[in-house]
Amino acid sequence: MSGHPAHHHQETGGLPLEILLPAVFLVLLAGGYVLLADRARRRNAQAGWSRWRTGWFLAGCALLAAGLLPPVAPWAHGDFQGHMLQHLLIGMYAPLGLVLGAPVTLLLRNLPADQGRRLSGLVQSGPLHALANPVTALLLSVGTLGLLYFTPLYNTVAANTGLHWLLHAHFLLAGCLFAYVIAGPDPAPARPSVPVRLVVLGMAIAAHAVISQLMYGGFGINIHAPVDQVQGGAQIMYYGGDIAELLLAVALVATWRPQPGSRRASRPTALREARPAVP
Template identity: 50%
Template sequence: MHHEGPASSDVGTLLPLAVLLVLTLTYLGLAAARRAEPRGWSRWRTASLATASVLLALALLPAWMPWPEHDFRGHVLQHLLLGMVAPTFVVLGAPVTLLLRSVPVRRARQVTRVLRSRLAHVLAHPVTALVLTVGGVAALYLTPVYGTVREHEAVHLLVHAHFVASGCLFAWVVAGPDPAPRRPSVPARLVVLGVAIAAHAVLSQPAVRGDRRARAGAVGRAPGRRRASCTTAATWPSLLLAVALLSGWRPRRAAGRRRQWAGSRTAW
């Protein structure tokens, strides 16, 4: 993408990387402390979070990717890493559970109250998460937002932040191991995931065709095989979520998990 200048571009890259580094080191420190306890902490969760951090850093540093960001393939890869792949690994790292186990009981209860709040119920609804993650893609490609992103570094950062946040929200609602208020049944979440896959496939078409409203001038008029590859690339991260969702599904334990959510901090 085009930026306002080297200084602006440096800030737009270094600031997110600094935030990512702090959050990653905090997670790793808390995870190491929990591993020293009798209950321990899953190495798989730690590895998942570390993988997410590497993927986010890769997306924030296009020079590390196999294709430049202005290339169609680089653009698709960056979007997938920020909005779908990395958020899935973040959520599978169970950062909220780690936080609840690491802070004092009083703080943990405050976090639990936030998770039980009306706002959390609204955000944690699958339809809300679906609208936010799909709506972000639609706004980028079907409105003049893309042109604004190319010209203004601040808007560029906000769009990236939205992709990561909405991607984490969607992954948490669909397949996250962290506690969530009134999480729907697994079949219902699979339906939402299927709708997301279909929506991303539909929204990828205007970008690949070089739709004028998408402002994706670097994409141009891509051939049919490129359109198909875009659809496939937008599908497989969602399939990763489906695997994560089904691998943790225990129908006979559903009632027990609901009782767990109603319990205290010791449930985590």
């Protein structure tokens, strides 16, 4: 196996773009959430906004920063183990915090009534219904790992900075979708029952275990990196992935409030709780 491909760094002033751009994005993301949370509390002091939600979202931002900024980001460029840690931070740990922050509900609390109704309609739309299906989310978050590591795709992405950032975006969005489908507090179209979601989560755990074991044994993988790096990355995926999925299961069970007839009433109730602001 050949060495891990290196990236070329573009610089602007004193900071490389690979540090500056994600840092600006993270500041805007965290700052925007805090401003909206403060505005929601001031608009409706009685309803307020949970500081736990704010804490979860900021924790997600911090985990995302850990994955996108030094020292992890430079390590990921030269070592497959760093890449795998980066994947877990961006695609599994950060999404859990971001999703538990209920950003859609917070946005609905701040939007004018007409815009809030449009967003609520989008949340309940057919395309999102298909996208938020647990099987779809599973394929996008875990299924693409097989395509990435068992075809030449990983080596192509690792050698191209633009494709590498697209991979980060995919990891983040697919991870957020999966966390949202499994345990998200935001309104969702026809969310399946908790037992169904636990089964899907179990399938994700099994898939991660199979991929990491095949990777450790060198069976069918197509990764241009030293064997010790690949095996170290496989161990990070195996143990780190288990911890992330256990946390997701805890989040699901902790927020489960079974009620008689909840299947029929869940969607209107969720949307009432996330009602848009009335000017």
